[in-house]
Amino acid sequence: MTTSVPPSAAAAATSEVPSGTERPIRIFDTTLRDGEQSPGASMNLAEKLEVAQALVELGVDIIEAGFPIASPGDFEAVRQIAQAVRGVTICGLARCAEKDIDRAWEALKHASQPRIHVFLATSAIHREFKLRMTPDEIVQRAVAGVRRAASYCDDIEFSPEDACRTEPDFLCRVVEAAIDAGATTINVPDTVGYATPAEIFERFSMLRQRVPNMDRAILSTHCHDDLGLATANSLSAVRAGAGQIECTINGIGERAGNAALEEVVMALNTRADLFGCRTRIDTRRLVPTSRLITSVTGLTVQRNKAIVGRNAFAHESGIHQDGMLKEPSTYEIMRPEDVGWARTDLVLGKHSGRAAIADRARHLGFHLTGEQLQSLFERFKELADKKKEIYDGDLAALVQQQISGQVAQGWQLLRYRVASATGEAPSVELTLERAGERRTETISQGDGPIDAAFWAIERITGITMVCKDFRVRSATLGRDAQGEVTVEIEHQGRSYRGLGVSTDTVEATILAILNAINRIS
Numbered sequence: 001m002t003t004s005v006p007p008s009a010a011a012a013a014t015s016e017v018p019s020g021t022e023r024p025i026r027i028f029d030t031t032l033r034d035g036e037q038s039p040g041a042s043m044n045l046a047e048k049l050e051v052a053q054a055l056v057e058l059g060v061d062i063i064e065a066g067f068p069i070a071s072p073g074d075f076e077a078v079r080q081i082a083q084a085v086r087g088v089t090i091c092g093l094a095r096c097a098e099k100d101i102d103r104a105w106e107a108l109k110h111a112s113q114p115r116i117h118v119f120l121a122t123s124a125i126h127r128e129f130k131l132r133m134t135p136d137e138i139v140q141r142a143v144a145g146v147r148r149a150a151s152y153c154d155d156i157e158f159s160p161e162d163a164c165r166t167e168p169d170f171l172c173r174v175v176e177a178a179i180d181a182g183a184t185t186i187n188v189p190d191t192v193g194y195a196t197p198a199e200i201f202e203r204f205s206m207l208r209q210r211v212p213n214m215d216r217a218i219l220s221t222h223c224h225d226d227l228g229l230a231t232a233n234s235l236s237a238v239r240a241g242a243g244q245i246e247c248t249i250n251g252i253g254e255r256a257g258n259a260a261l262e263e264v265v266m267a268l269n270t271r272a273d274l275f276g277c278r279t280r281i282d283t284r285r286l287v288p289t290s291r292l293i294t295s296v297t298g299l300t301v302q303r304n305k306a307i308v309g310r311n312a313f314a315h316e317s318g319i320h321q322d323g324m325l326k327e328p329s330t331y332e333i334m335r336p337e338d339v340g341w342a343r344t345d346l347v348l349g350k351h352s353g354r355a356a357i358a359d360r361a362r363h364l365g366f367h368l369t370g371e372q373l374q375s376l377f378e379r380f381k382e383l384a385d386k387k388k389e390i391y392d393g394d395l396a397a398l399v400q401q402q403i404s405g406q407v408a409q410g411w412q413l414l415r416y417r418v419a420s421a422t423g424e425a426p427s428v429e430l431t432l433e434r435a436g437e438r439r440t441e442t443i444s445q446g447d448g449p450i451d452a453a454f455w456a457i458e459r460i461t462g463i464t465m466v467c468k469d470f471r472v473r474s475a476t477l478g479r480d481a482q483g484e485v486t487v488e489i490e491h492q493g494r495s496y497r498g499l500g501v502s503t504d505t506v507e508a509t510i511l512a513i514l515n516a517i518n519r520i521s
Ligand code: KIV
Pocket: 034, 119, 159, 161, 162, 187, 189, 190, 191, 192, 222, 224
């Protein structure tokens, strides 16, 4: 085992991997695992399948589809994605424990290219306070975990959790042992987003220099954004030899999130002169995929977010606009169309046919089955009767409501009536139905119609909830725009998100609350 390094090797270790050779970088997308761990970002099965298809079309190499032992829902999502999604590696996460690994394999076994990702914390803080294990015990458990995973398939990733705060000697020792045991990818997570770009560069260089069997595995980076450094740190890892980047669409993930896929990919593309690397990503799918993640998670990106924010290519100042008109490269380092921004927002109307709608939905990042398209078409026609011009935002809202509403045995809205007036308690009469059973409730309480709707739904369903977030957004411009309501409720310590869309905001609110409630299993 390696524990020390001669000074000459340490000096060599700080040299960069030569650029200009078009080195392939694998994109490992963990939107469905680390991303889905963000509070309120949970997705249902239909949404996860939709996202997985969009990731394939985007061109990612590996999809981390979930953590199968975590819940029956996670298991089922990984299993169905493994069965349905072809042409990419499907990965499932497991702790270094037999039952986790067996469960991960059970979910992954039908994948055309399965990968098991095992992890175990290695830093002193985690060893002492979380795991209460000695360094020797950590090495033994890591080796046993990797071996068990390798008994199921050839593609094994090992992550020493909190690697960037692990003592260098010990990190080298664990990594060497994991590769000997069968790990083919070594992921070096900055679990708490603590490292700086220079430190990451040194750590990756050190591993390449000091771990004697490092050439038998691909080095991978997984950076969290607690200090806003996840993208910079991931790029630093690439310069020091990482061959895989773990990232998420829109940078969603635990706490401040993970490195944003769109940022690392566009940095590698735009500065190919510097990095000399290539990925398989079809960059024109970045904006549609970002939109899809926003709509299925309810987590909107800020306007000035790099690449996918609404203002990312907007030029406001007169001097900039003048420069842009004379020569776009004066102020634009990337072309909006290269990352998927459409030049125009195509308008549909009541005479638009099914093919035009299918085409627009696909452009927006949605893949619809024949049945879904039929149902979308019917709802599109209903909307077109209420609203003359139907924009991309309207269509995205309709599709999204359809995807997030695919929950079996759910409560459905049959009808409602609401009355509110200055100085009077609001009144709501609500009729819901579930599995053929109808229930009506009339409530005259609350500090407004929305509050009253929450009360009525609680009475009918018997589910008590705390409203943690409530947002109304117009799907498009105009007074006749559809209102898109996102709610986050807490029930028995867990958060559930719901989305509702309607030209009537109170109705959209009721639909959003029901959508959230229907996710409670
Ligand atoms: O941040 C982290 O350490 C992780 C591991 C499970 C890879 O997400």
